[in-house]
Amino acid sequence: MLDRKFILENAPLVKENCLRRKSPADVDRFVALETQRRALQARLDDLNRQANELSRSIGKADAAQREALKAKGRELRAEAQAAEHELAGLAAELDAIHRAIPNLSHPDAPVGENANRELRRGKTPLPTFNFPPRDHVQLGEQLDLIDLEGGARVAGHGFYFLKNEAVLLELALQRYALDVLLREVFTPAITPDLARNEILSGIGYIPRGPETQIYSIADSDLSLVATAEITLGGLLADHILEREELPIKLCGISHCYRTEAGAHGRATRGLYRVHQFTKVEMFAFTTPEQSEEMLEHFCELECRLFDGLGIPYRVIDTCTAELGGPAYRKFDLEAWMPGRGEQGEFGEVTSTSNCTDYQARRLGIRFRNKHEKGTHFVHTLNGTAIAISRALIAILENYQQADGSVRMPPVLQPLLGFDAITPKTQAKRDAAPHSS
RNA sequence: GGAGAGGUGGCUGAGUGGUCUAAAGCGCGGGUUUGCUAAACCCGUGACCUCGCAAGGGGUCCGCAGGUUCGAAUCCUGUCCUCUCCGCCA
Structure with a gap:
């Protein structure tokens, strides 16, 4: 696999390389999905952060407040889980494309078909x-x-x-x-x-x-x-x-x-x-x-x-x-x-x-x-x-x-x-x- | 195949629901001391993703995958692997 970040930052180069290697991998789709994935991951990270903070506070909270805090915690975790599922769906398609993208080619390798x-x-x-x-x-x-x-x-x-x-x-x-x-x-x-x-x-x-x-x-x-x-x-x-x-x-x-x-x-x-x-x-x-x-x-x-x-x-x-x-x-x-x-x-x-x-x-x-x-x-x-x-x-x-x-x-x-x-x-x- | 035990950082190994934000040791790095080397002492030391010019922040990871819970290395289920014993076998 190529580095995900590298593909994102060098999409034209990676596409050109796919052409030379007769690879059908859809680089554009990869870039679109990966961009989405990053945004979603950031949201998930933030939800997790909130939930973690809350959980820590419950340990120290007195009994009277616990139930309300727990309910809030459940909410946050549910939201995070939804985001996670969405992410998993994205990741599956992303991964399939990612694996299909071939390695880069040596600059001296002969380019094209029947060009050995x-x-x-x-x-x-x-x-x-x-x-x-x-x-x-x-x-x-x-x-x-x-x-x-x-x-x-x-x-x-x-x-x-x-x-x-x-x-x-x-x-x-x-x-x-x-x-x-x-x-x-x-x-x-x-x-x-x-x-x-x-x-x-x-x-x-x-x-x-x-x-x-x-x-x-x-x-x-x-x-x-x-x-x-x-x-x-x-x-x-x-x-x-x-x-x-x-x-x-x-x-x-x-x-x-x-x-x-x-x-x-x-x-x-x-x-x-x-x-x-x-x-x-x-x-x-x-x-x-x-x-x-x-x-x-x-x-x-x-x-x-x-x-x-x-x-x-x-x-x-x-x-x-x-x-x-x-x-x-x-x-x-x-x-x-x-x-x-x-x-x-x-x-x-x-x-x-x-x-x-x-x-x-x-x-x-x-x-x-x-x-x-x-x-x-x-x-x-x-x-x-x-x-x-x-x-x-x-x-x-x-x-x-x-x-x-x-x-x-x-x-x-x-x-x-x-x-x-x-x-x-x-x-x-x-x-x-x-x-x- | 059967029974039992166990998988925690580069390595060894502690940890049975909330300061685990993972102890300690070894190793590694830096420093102090020092004819040289060594020793001793002090400080620092996981990976990955992400935000940030930086300082730094956040997330994920305790074989792997699920589950319970506000919260899991810790409890439950499955799975893979390792070790011990038994059986079978070249």
């Missing part, structure tokens, strides 16, 4: 194949790594089984990412896969409703998390930190669950858009002065991770129309996926955002300066270290060989214990244990 800007390329050149490259679905099937049909049978379209070497690959990718991040003094965490709806909406997700990306748990106020950003950010909800404690860098492993409502027909093949995957996520709480640098740091780490894996990618500065509500600026890494489209295409594999104080304001995460009264909101940032499903796509498709095998990125080989995934022979398949 490529900032740079990774170290690894695009691969060339002297054979028609397969996509990860074919590779996954031929090498018995990904069972989409099995996933569909058990849980429906969008679910899958990882099998055989793909299981080790998932674990190796987690460990690889973690090793890199531990050297950068992130505190590692394995987070809950469920979170309270209050936390979800603090981070900026809408737990329920027709467009929601979130699976909710029936008869509870819990939802499956769409990313560990939710749990890591929620970790310090309602905390006041000392400036010296910042920045705090965390990385969390969690499963991510997404309904992908409204995403049908959009690059749905294989592992690209699935309802569940595992992700190693980076998260930081910083002071306002630290957040821009931290965004660069996160982006650099994402680049380091994919350079290390030997996967070609480009870095994108996301345009304003495509920024999510909380993001002030967002960089995406798009990895080269040779099996995508006709000739191969770039596909998003990671993303890092500076959310400035937008999430912190909702979650109540503040810090304090020594020698200073009051508090300030921290800045929060998140970034993908590795989203396993999409990293798998990139590895399988970029490292495939003419004979149908897939070499393993050298950095993963010590973690995996093998250097390539080769087609199983019939004998090996027969020897593999079958579940009944």
Whole structure:
């Protein structure tokens, strides 16, 4: 959320920003309602003051006067309660608009729709194949790594089984990412896969409703998390930190669950858009002065991770129309996926955002300066270290060989214990244990 | 899942209807004293909203939401969380 006072004092700027970000939030209505709310609050404060004064006087009054004073007190309290109800009604609508107003945008973020800007390329050149490259679905099937049909049978379209070497690959990718991040003094965490709806909406997700990306748990106020950003950010909800404690860098492993409502027909093949995957996520709480640098740091780490894996990618500065509500600026890494489209295409594999104080304001995460009264909101940032499903796509498709095998990125080989995934022979398949 | 206890400021913790306008300690800040450091002593120290140029004033907040009352940290109901014990369980 933006600061209410800020919106009031900078309505034209906030409106302009909503336009750039394709947000339908009604800023004018917000300003009108907020102005009303303030007046009403002032009246309520005054009624409360009178009632408080009166109550104090009753304690000291003699018995003869008490009944009359009590009656007056009842009157005042009734009036105050009416004002309070009116206020609650106003506040509900106000809050709904308030939450819909997106964060401000970084002045350097490209403005408009389809205006994403490529900032740079990774170290690894695009691969060339002297054979028609397969996509990860074919590779996954031929090498018995990904069972989409099995996933569909058990849980429906969008679910899958990882099998055989793909299981080790998932674990190796987690460990690889973690090793890199531990050297950068992130505190590692394995987070809950469920979170309270209050936390979800603090981070900026809408737990329920027709467009929601979130699976909710029936008869509870819990939802499956769409990313560990939710749990890591929620970790310090309602905390006041000392400036010296910042920045705090965390990385969390969690499963991510997404309904992908409204995403049908959009690059749905294989592992690209699935309802569940595992992700190693980076998260930081910083002071306002630290957040821009931290965004660069996160982006650099994402680049380091994919350079290390030997996967070609480009870095994108996301345009304003495509920024999510909380993001002030967002960089995406798009990895080269040779099996995508006709000739191969770039596909998003990671993303890092500076959310400035937008999430912190909702979650109540503040810090304090020594020698200073009051508090300030921290800045929060998140970034993908590795989203396993999409990293798998990139590895399988970029490292495939003419004979149908897939070499393993050298950095993963010590973690995996093998250097390539080769087609199983019939004998090996027969020897593999079958579940009944 | 059952029984019990409890959630109070940055932390510990007192407070069972009206000077609670929340004690005290710790921590933190300032000062005095002081070869240095430490100790001791003194003073000051919650958040949020709002009015005011300021000094300062008002309101809200004792897990959360309701209720009783002129008045609630305190009484009642619901709810969430924590702890102890029992049961179940990887």
